Amino acid sequence: MIDRDVNLTRSTxxxxxxVCVLGGTGFVGSRLVAHLAAQGYAIRVPSRNTxxxxxxxxxxxxxFTADVHDPATLRDCVAGCDFVVNCIGILNEPGTDGSxxxxxxxxxxxxxxxxxxxxxxxxxxxxxxxxADAARGPSxxxxxxxxAEGLIAQNxxxxxxxxxxxxxxFGPGDSFLNRFAQMARLLPFLPLAxxxxxxxPVHVDDVVAAISLALTxxxxxxxxxxxxxxxxxxxxxxxxxxxxxxxxxxxxxxIPDWMARxxxxxxxxxxxxxxxxxxxxxxxxxxxxxxxxxxxxxxxPRSLELNLAACLAPP
Numbered sequence: 001m002i003d004r005d006v007n008l009t010r011s012t013x014x015x016x017x018x019v020c021v022l023g024g025t026g027f028v029g030s031r032l033v034a035h036l037a038a039q040g041y042a043i044r045v046p047s048r049n050t051x052x053x054x055x056x057x058x059x060x061x062x063x064f065t066a067d068v069h070d071p072a073t074l075r076d077c078v079a080g081c082d083f084v085v086n087c088i089g090i091l092n093e094p095g096t097d098g099s100x101x102x103x104x105x106x107x108x109x110x111x112x113x114x115x116x117x118x119x120x121x122x123x124x125x126x127x128x129x130x131x132a133d134a135a136r137g138p139s140x141x142x143x144x145x146x147x148a149e150g151l152i153a154q155n156x157x158x159x160x161x162x163x164x165x166x167x168x169x170f171g172p173g174d175s176f177l178n179r180f181a182q183m184a185r186l187l188p189f190l191p192l193a194x195x196x197x198x199x200x201p202v203h204v205d206d207v208v209a210a211i212s213l214a215l216t217x218x219x220x221x222x223x224x225x226x227x228x229x230x231x232x233x234x235x236x237x238x239x240x241x242x243x244x245x246x247x248x249x250x251x252x253x254x255i256p257d258w259m260a261r262x263x264x265x266x267x268x269x270x271x272x273x274x275x276x277x278x279x280x281x282x283x284x285x286x287x288x289x290x291x292x293x294x295x296x297x298x299x300x301p302r303s304l305e306l307n308l309a310a311c312l313a314p315p
Contacts, residue, residue: 195254225293
């Protein structure tokens, strides 16, 4: 759902320019598309499901059904575009062997690069993940994100590119804090794997602002930016804050690693996959920045403390 109160500066920066947003109906993508529409861009959003999308009300938007994994279809999607933004990403795969992550993160980017080169796209902005690392990532998720980054850096040809690596993203309707808040409303206690895992939550509109700058600022070409909010929290502290914000008395209980591994093995076999072994492995590395990407972009990220209530407000 599009938040009509999104506080992003309106301008004519995108007038006369066309951008294709992959993943444009998702959490980050929908906020980005609303922002780009306000900037005057002509926008293309290919999606598997367009029937119920609130994006339809936006000006100069072409929302259409497409299988972006088909190379010919992907070429048609990006042909004539000045920019492409790839927001597609999954946190869980259908199986457990990593092939789902490879398909969504690596194979798709490989096809996208080929399509963009063939059609003369000017620039690609890739939304990746903090701690993405093809060689040392502890999870299929982080390794596949790292592999995609490697493809972009090595095979982009003449096309310009920028990679953004956000920590966990929060905002109205997110699937992180809102999920924990919902669980806290329903459960008397919540067993939490890796309670000490560290995050620097970043607001979705700050990520959108970074993408918008990366589209048009030449100094961002060939650069990778780590995106973190101003505060670092443990997972336990984040979940407790979410519970308090919805007036829940749920008790958050950290569980040992051996129990967390069992929890992942069990829950990844249940519908919805609320927690998996791959999620557990991703939590083993801190999702915090070693470089301040927002400062490099001239942006100041907003505080989770000051925005948590709005993030968890009913739609």
